[in-house]
Amino acid sequence: MPLPSDTPATPDASAPPRRMLLRLAAAAGALGTAILAGCGFGGRPAARSAADMAFRRQSARHLYGRYANRIYRGMLPPMLYAVGTLEVNLAANGQVRSVRWMRGPTHAPEVMREIETMVRAASPFPPPGSGGGRYVDTWLWDRSGRFQLDSLTEGQLRA
Template identity: 45%
Template structure:
């Protein structure tokens, strides 16, 4: 019986995520220029940071680029990633579009489904995305807009739908 309930939960979750894909987007302001943004300590000088981060992406489409971007975000935000299976009730779910230029810089963020009941989550997600820039340069695409679903736990940690470990 528990398996039937879990399968039903996944089916409902999938239906909600498909429905959310049709929601309208909210455009956000342009991020501050690199001159206005303080540099991350050790970002340029640390050889281990540069070898761990994916510098370029050879993804042929936005769906494949999304995997590279998710891996990049996980590397940049290791302490904020929820380890293991997420609990059945999440604090917030958000769907965010990210426009990336040919150098991997963020051009714009648009919420397709914003978790407006949790504005602190929206602000933290935006902060993390900006802090992770530059993203892997989309070599084959030139520029790309990719979409990912942010699954946010009440602990303040997240998983991206692209790399999720599932839900209890």
């Protein structure tokens, strides 16, 4: 085994420089972390403050109040019909500016349309403050047309 002093002074031209490999590895790791964070994996992001979580629950309670007859009571069944994460951009007064699927249940476009309609009809939401804000939650949709939101879920039964 060669000692560090035995290494040739000129690097092999065919071998990529170590610095480049380290940069590529760091970039791949950052990309993977960003993808997982966007999908809701990898634990709670550090950037999500207690105030953000409180606003998320307050907005979810607003939807629960508006659609009390559509809430799935108790633990959800093991197999859900649709699961999707929706971002709602709000004006300072709580009016819905726009909605965007971060991860939509594309196999159930009728559910996507229904959720978007429900969110827009529930406007105005609790005011997020000056400049507006955003509300992101995951919709857990049963075949019956009833739902729970991830921020207020009662859990899910095991198969």
